[in-house]
Amino acid sequence: MKPYLREFVPTAFEDIPDATAYEAGYLVTKNAGWRNVRPVIDSKKCVGCLNCYLYCPDGVIYREGNKVAIDYDFCKGCGICRKICKPGAIEMEAEK
Amino acid sequence: MAVNAKNLNETEFFYGHKACAGCGGSLAVRIALKVLGENAVAVLPAGCMSAVGFNFPQLCFGNNAIISTFAGTASMLTGVEAGLRAQGITDFHAVGFAGDGGTADIGLQALSGAIDRNDDILYICYDNEAYMNTGIQKSSLTPFGARTTTTPAGKNIRGNLRPKKNMFEIVAAHGIPYAATASVGYLNDFMRKVEKAKSIKGTKYIHILAPCPTGWGVKTDETVDIAKEVVDCGLWYLAEYENGEFTLNHQPKEFSSVESYLRKQSRFKHLTAEDIEIITQSRDAKWEFIHKNFN
Numbered sequence: 193m194k195p196y197l198r199e200f201v202p203t204a205f206e207d208i209p210d211a212t213a214y215e216a217g218y219l220v221t222k223n224a225g226w227r228n229v230r231p232v233i234d235s236k237k238c239v240g241c242l243n244c245y246l247y248c249p250d251g252v253i254y255r256e257g258n259k260v261a262i263d264y265d266f267c268k269g270c271g272i273c274r275k276i277c278k279p280g281a282i283e284m285e286a287e288k
Numbered sequence: 289m290a291v292n293a294k295n296l297n298e299t300e301f302f303y304g305h306k307a308c309a310g311c312g313g314s315l316a317v318r319i320a321l322k323v324l325g326e327n328a329v330a331v332l333p334a335g336c337m338s339a340v341g342f343n344f345p346q347l348c349f350g351n352n353a354i355i356s357t358f359a360g361t362a363s364m365l366t367g368v369e370a371g372l373r374a375q376g377i378t379d380f381h382a383v384g385f386a387g388d389g390g391t392a393d394i395g396l397q398a399l400s401g402a403i404d405r406n407d408d409i410l411y412i413c414y415d416n417e418a419y420m421n422t423g424i425q426k427s428s429l430t431p432f433g434a435r436t437t438t439t440p441a442g443k444n445i446r447g448n449l450r451p452k453k454n455m456f457e458i459v460a461a462h463g464i465p466y467a468a469t470a471s472v473g474y475l476n477d478f479m480r481k482v483e484k485a486k487s488i489k490g491t492k493y494i495h496i497l498a499p500c501p502t503g504w505g506v507k508t509d510e511t512v513d514i515a516k517e518v519v520d521c522g523l524w525y526l527a528e529y530e531n532g533e534f535t536l537n538h539q540p541k542e543f544s545s546v547e548s549y550l551r552k553q554s555r556f557k558h559l560t561a562e563d564i565e566i567i568t569q570s571r572d573a574k575w576e577f578i579h580k581n582f583n
Contacts, residue, residue: 193298193299193300193350194299194300194301194303194350195300195303195304195347195348195349195350197304200345202345212344213342213344213345213347214345214347215347216347216349216350216351216352216353217303217347217348217349217350218345218346218347219303219304219346219348220345220346221304221346222304223304223306226309227309241293242293242294243293245293246293246296246319246475247315247475247512248315249307249309249310249311249312249314249315249318249511250303250304250305250307250314250318251300251302251303251318254298254300255298266303266304268308268309268310268508269309269508270309270310270501270508270509270511271310271507271508271509272310272508272509272511272512274509275509275510275512275513276512
């Protein structure tokens, strides 16, 4: 579970919350456009140590079976995962 | 069993935020909330983490979170804790995340008051060594020699003239039940400390060094490496204070080079050999003190 992306289309005054915020975990914009490079995981080299998942400042790397996968909607391409990965399973590729 | 990457809560409580790529502060908040779980009630003063977490209509926190006044992190934590307790709610953790300015300068009075009352709260200071959110102004936790926009490096002065305030020992001097230092380069140590703080009644304080690529002048992928290196070269240390005693958690076998650590960051690039010698000597004096007074 994590905060998820939803459509933000308030049409009536009632759609605006009384408080200064919507409910917890209310996301309406992606961060994908911040990225010049994207991390790509080579699942053959991945040993499932989870260091990339632990050290990702945005928490976009999640567990999938014994390996990990990336939520590209919110990855900013900082490259910490590539550096922390001891087996070298993560490469940064230029965004086209 | 100690909390680690494998048994850590898989839920993300700080997600989709607008922090710069490679932000150390957001990593500290994310990991602390994962250890504390969904019943954490987070209080954030003005600072990076509130600026990047609450962007209406977005709310990047998956648990309860609120923005406090800049000076009032600890006093709002006191109120949150007392309010929930008055409603008969016991299963929660009131946790504050303030930056170095919001802790050591602006929020120090409120924090001191909360420790004095021994309110049952956890205060986490993510220390990126300047007021990064407003554009890198010096705080009292900015180290000697660092260039900021208010301590520029030029003909007359070479960056910050004053050493870093010793916040950990200031807090410990209150006789607080639990205080600790940490670094985002050593997350297993940090997670253990948050887990420990969770189980202690009374005021808890954790001071985590969280590099800021933007303000420190390092690449976005170097955050974790530089946070490790600052511990390895002895300019930061991992320690705890409990039952009136200091304990050192990590003793580097041999210090790595202070110069190599400083030269990687553009905020220190103007430093002369004499400046680096001053920094090295202050490190050695600090470690002499640590060896004398810490277990």
